[in-house]
Amino acid sequence: MTPVATAAASGLVPRVTARRLLLLHGGCAAGLLVVVLLAILVGPVAVDPLAAWRAPPDDPARVIVFGARLPRIVLAALVGGALGLAGAALQALLSNPLACPHVLGISGGAALLGIVAMIGATLPAAAALGLGGEAALVVVPAAAFAGALLTALLVQSVARSSGRVTPHTLLLTGVVFNAFAAALITFINTLADFYRAHGILAWVVGTITVRGATWTAASALTLVAGLALLSASARDLNALGLGEEGATSLGVDVVRARRAVYVAVALLVAGAVPVSGMIGFVGLIVPHLVRLVVGSDQRLVLPAAMWAGAAFLVLADAAARTVLGATELPVGVITALCGGPFFLLLLRRQTAGALGEPR
Amino acid sequence: MSAPTEAALEARAVGVRYGARAALVDVDARVAPGETLGVIGPNGSGKSTLIRVLAGVRRPTGGDVLLGGRPLHAVSRRERARTIALVPQETHLAFPIRVRDLVLLGRAPHTGRFGLERGEDLRAAHDAMERAEVLELAERSVDELSGGERQRVVLARALAQDARILLLDEPTAFLDLKHEVVLLDLVRELCRTRRLAVVVVLHDLNLAAMYCDRLLLLDRGRAHATGPPDAVLTYADLCAVYGTELYVAPNDVTGQRVVLPLSREHRERLARLDRR
Numbered sequence: 001m002t003p004v005a006t007a008a009a010s011g012l013v014p015r016v017t018a019r020r021l022l023l024l025h026g027g028c029a030a031g032l033l034v035v036v037l038l039a040i041l042v043g044p045v046a047v048d049p050l051a052a053w054r055a056p057p058d059d060p061a062r063v064i065v066f067g068a069r070l071p072r073i074v075l076a077a078l079v080g081g082a083l084g085l086a087g088a089a090l091q092a093l094l095s096n097p098l099a100c101p102h103v104l105g106i107s108g109g110a111a112l113l114g115i116v117a118m119i120g121a122t123l124p125a126a127a128a129l130g131l132g133g134e135a136a137l138v139v140v141p142a143a144a145f146a147g148a149l150l151t152a153l154l155v156q157s158v159a160r161s162s163g164r165v166t167p168h169t170l171l172l173t174g175v176v177f178n179a180f181a182a183a184l185i186t187f188i189n190t191l192a193d194f195y196r197a198h199g200i201l202a203w204v205v206g207t208i209t210v211r212g213a214t215w216t217a218a219s220a221l222t223l224v225a226g227l228a229l230l231s232a233s234a235r236d237l238n239a240l241g242l243g244e245e246g247a248t249s250l251g252v253d254v255v256r257a258r259r260a261v262y263v264a265v266a267l268l269v270a271g272a273v274p275v276s277g278m279i280g281f282v283g284l285i286v287p288h289l290v291r292l293v294v295g296s297d298q299r300l301v302l303p304a305a306m307w308a309g310a311a312f313l314v315l316a317d318a319a320a321r322t323v324l325g326a327t328e329l330p331v332g333v334i335t336a337l338c339g340g341p342f343f344l345l346l347l348r349r350q351t352a353g354a355l356g357e358p359r
Numbered sequence: 360m361s362a363p364t365e366a367a368l369e370a371r372a373v374g375v376r377y378g379a380r381a382a383l384v385d386v387d388a389r390v391a392p393g394e395t396l397g398v399i400g401p402n403g404s405g406k407s408t409l410i411r412v413l414a415g416v417r418r419p420t421g422g423d424v425l426l427g428g429r430p431l432h433a434v435s436r437r438e439r440a441r442t443i444a445l446v447p448q449e450t451h452l453a454f455p456i457r458v459r460d461l462v463l464l465g466r467a468p469h470t471g472r473f474g475l476e477r478g479e480d481l482r483a484a485h486d487a488m489e490r491a492e493v494l495e496l497a498e499r500s501v502d503e504l505s506g507g508e509r510q511r512v513v514l515a516r517a518l519a520q521d522a523r524i525l526l527l528d529e530p531t532a533f534l535d536l537k538h539e540v541v542l543l544d545l546v547r548e549l550c551r552t553r554r555l556a557v558v559v560v561l562h563d564l565n566l567a568a569m570y571c572d573r574l575l576l577l578d579r580g581r582a583h584a585t586g587p588p589d590a591v592l593t594y595a596d597l598c599a600v601y602g603t604e605l606y607v608a609p610n611d612v613t614g615q616r617v618v619l620p621l622s623r624e625h626r627e628r629l630a631r632l633d634r635r
Contacts, residue, residue, distance in 0.1 A: 012482075014475075096453070235474025242450060250467045297460060
């Protein structure tokens with residue numbers, strides 16, 4: 001008898017198997033492909049992707065589809081996937097349904113150091129040190145990673161020092177830190193007169209900014225690394241749902257698990273923020289929608305949140321490109337408009353004592 | 360009394376300090392396979408701290424905890440979790456999950472990095488649910504359960520760990536009379552039939568008298584008395600430790616001690632009787 005047959009005979013059927021995880025990834029990837037194809041069709045100019053595929057390289061339709069829309073859609077998918085995955089991981093780690101990289105200030109920390117590095121890379125001194133120009137590709141995400149990780153540690157220490165981890169203290173810290181980071185970013189921008197060249201909205205409100213194939217590849221790399229790290233932490237995150245002591249009694253090294261999750265989140269945010277700024281609410285909303293479908297098992301929630309986040313941001317970005325006709329809206333405006341009311345709804349439910357109240 | 364068997368879990372002169380406050384001072388405790396040790400004492404006497412130390416969730420600041428003769432801190436986390444299972448007073452869940460998934464979490468120390476359960480894990484979880492009499496609840500959400508059902512599910516989670524040592528921290532704190540006995544009957548039976556070593560913190564001294572082979576009475580972090588229930592549940596010891604006048608007498612049904620607190624009215628009446 002196969003193990004599955006014996007299990008069925010004794011009444012318990014496995015919920016998560018390697019095969020099912022592969023099916024989940026495959027199915028979600030197919031779904032995302034459909035969304036991407038839809039997004040290609042959306043834009044101020046109507047194009048036929050198939051005709052564009054066959055057209056010569058300098059054909060305007062081909063340039064629109066493969067030169068403009070597709071790179072942007074791919075980047076939106078990578079950023080959305082990173083934010084959805086990071087949000088799901090943080091909600092599980094902190095047992096807090098209101099957590100996400102943006103709300104906790106982790107995106108703000110990444111943006112702050114990222115922009116410092118980006119401005120720094122344009123200075124003559126950086127060029128002299130070999131850190132300008134192309135090296136910015138490494139320096140900026142590295143700085144964003146450092147910013148994200150430092151903020152995560154700050155959030156953690158605030159959560160710890162208050163003795164009991166109160167969900168609202170954590171969120172307040174994040175909100176205050178975000179406001180602080182946004183103010184500093186504005187200050188630095190004004191000082192450096194960087195404003196004219198790059199646009200402050202790209203960083204503070206969040207918009208998908210295609211900086212080139214290598215930047216997109218870097219985002220893909222951090223997403224894959226983050227997914228691998230978090231997939232290996234899913235079991236620990238499930239156990240952490242029982243609280244720290246519960247997880248420890250199940251053999252989980254809580255300190256190590258927490259460290260792995262924060263590093264993964266910082267990687268994901270560092271891949272996303274330099275090419276999109278601080279896009280809010282994707283990491284907050286998406287895990288909730290995903291849990292409605294797949295339940296609370298983090299082995300399923302994490303990968304599903306990644307794919308759903310990708311699809312969500314591709315759609316939001318398609319809307320940002322088109323709702324005002326030729327004038328483009330930062331995608332962060334769309335996600336905030338969707339996410340703000342959703343956040344209030346969750347907060348109301350939480351204060352009503354449904355979820356995550358302090359113990 | 361029979362000769363002491365090999366201790367499954369043993370605390371030797373353990374001490375725990377929270378900053379300047381000593382929560383436990385030089386406490387010895389041992390439990391053998393097939394034996395139930397009850398830990399009793401007033402609020403703040405260190406009962407829960409002792410359970411945490413025995414579970415390896417909290418490292419003592421002094422003394423040693425030995426698991427089968429080996430220092431507990433030298434045992435790997437996974438091995439420890441396969442040997443010792445902990446049932447807390449209350450289980451909070453951040454996100455609603457089904458009973459079967461909560462019980463399967465008990466298999467975490469047996470599964471690999473990605474936490475994929477094999478046939479034997481599913482069988483162990485199934486057996487555990489059967490033994491804790493929660494099989495019919497398998498597909499229900501833990502949120503919907505009553506307190507009694509919930510504690511039996513948590514017990515099933517502990518049993519799924521396949522541990523030889525079961526630690527329970529006031530498992531009946533939020534249960535009514537019937538569910539108290541249902542749960543403790545189950546624990547008693549598991550202790551006897553599967554020769555589990557059980558350490559249980561109990562607030563209710565009458566339950567402690569009925570369900571434990573030996574008792575450890577803690578007083579402000581120190582072991583005040585230890586031994587069979589009749590030797591520990593004495594009028595003098597209990598009144599001294601709990602700091603109030605109590606009624607202690609054998610009861611007709613079980614032959615074990617029954618301990619009742621007395622109201623001020625009754626204490627005064629007793630004092631008047633004494634004076635006469």
